[in-house]
Amino acid sequence: MTLREIITVPDEVLRKKAHKVKVFDDNLRTLIDDMVETMRDAPGVGLAAPQIGVLEQIVVIEFGDEEDEEAPAKLYTVVNPEITRMYGDRVMGVEGCLSIPGIVGDVERSTSIVVKGQTRNGQNVKYKLNGWIARIFQHEVDHLTGVLFTDLAESIWQPAEDYVDNV
Ligand code: NI
Numbered sequence: 001m002t003l004r005e006i007i008t009v010p011d012e013v014l015r016k017k018a019h020k021v022k023v024f025d026d027n028l029r030t031l032i033d034d035m036v037e038t039m040r041d042a043p044g045v046g047l048a049a050p051q052i053g054v055l056e057q058i059v060v061i062e063f064g065d066e067e068d069e070e071a072p073a074k075l076y077t078v079v080n081p082e083i084t085r086m087y088g089d090r091v092m093g094v095e096g097c098l099s100i101p102g103i104v105g106d107v108e109r110s111t112s113i114v115v116k117g118q119t120r121n122g123q124n125v126k127y128k129l130n131g132w133i134a135r136i137f138q139h140e141v142d143h144l145t146g147v148l149f150t151d152l153a154e155s156i157w158q159p160a161e162d163y164v165d166n167v
Contacts, residue, residue, distance in 0.1 A: 001030075001037045004052035008099050011053075015146040018050050018057045021079045024122035028058075032077050032120050035060045044098045045073075046136045046167035048143030051099050057081065059140035061167075063133050074133075078125065081117040081141050088112035093135050095149045096159070096166040105153030109135045139167045 007013055021028060031054065039047040039060055049058040057080045065071035088111035096104040113134045116126045129137060139149060150156060 001033045003041055004034050004038045006038065006042065006047075006051055006098050007053050008101060009148070011099075013050055013053050013055065014099055014143070014148065016050065016055055017146055018048075018055045018144040021056050021058065021118070024079070024118070024120065028079070029120050031056075032058060032060065032079075036062070036075065036077065039098075042098050042166065044166040046140045047098065048140045050143050050146075057144050059137070059144070061133070061136050061140060063136055066131050066133075076127070076137075077120055078115065078117040078127075079120065079122075081115050081137070081144070083113050083115050083138065083141055085114035086110035086112070086138075088130070092154070093132070095135070095139055095153070097139070097149055098166045099143075100148060100150060102158055103150070103156055104159050105149055105156040107135075107139075107149050107152050108154065109138050113137060115141070136167050 035047050045063045046061040049056045061076045062073045064073040090108050092106050094104050095107045112130045
């Protein structure tokens with residue numbers, strides 16, 4: 001596995017649309033492993049392929065259970081993710097992004113989503129998610145169409161300390 005460089009604004013690659021993955025081979029699986037390693041090293045709780053300069057529809061997310069701090073973080077690696085349903089309340093939450101260091105912002109998101117996609121082996125998967133993990137997925141899937149949280153944020157500021165939940 002290899003650590004990849006995380007691309008930051010204003011690099012134009014962050015504004016481009018990622019392509020659908022059609023070939024599920026060892027190159028894809030190596031790329032996904034590199035993304036997971038890069039996310040953990042950052043550290044962050046999510047990473048989309050365009051953030052390492054790869055315009056393919058891949059996201060990796062690793063996040064623990066909000067209700068149970070003892071529970072181990074769960075790793076999601078989703079290829080061609082598509083949010084097919086957003087429901088529940090729209091709530092504000094503070095987001096940071098590994099590609100926009102030094103700032104955070106208040107972003108309104110749906111509390112619940114259904115996301116469909118494929119595994120690293122091309123098998124179809126579908127997740128129903130609620131709470132912070134649903135927010136992280138919305139943030140990462142936005143990266144695949146060149147949307148950054150700063151486009152959606154109601155307010156943006158510099159946090160006093162390093163923000164740990166960067167995505
Ligand atoms: Ni981000």
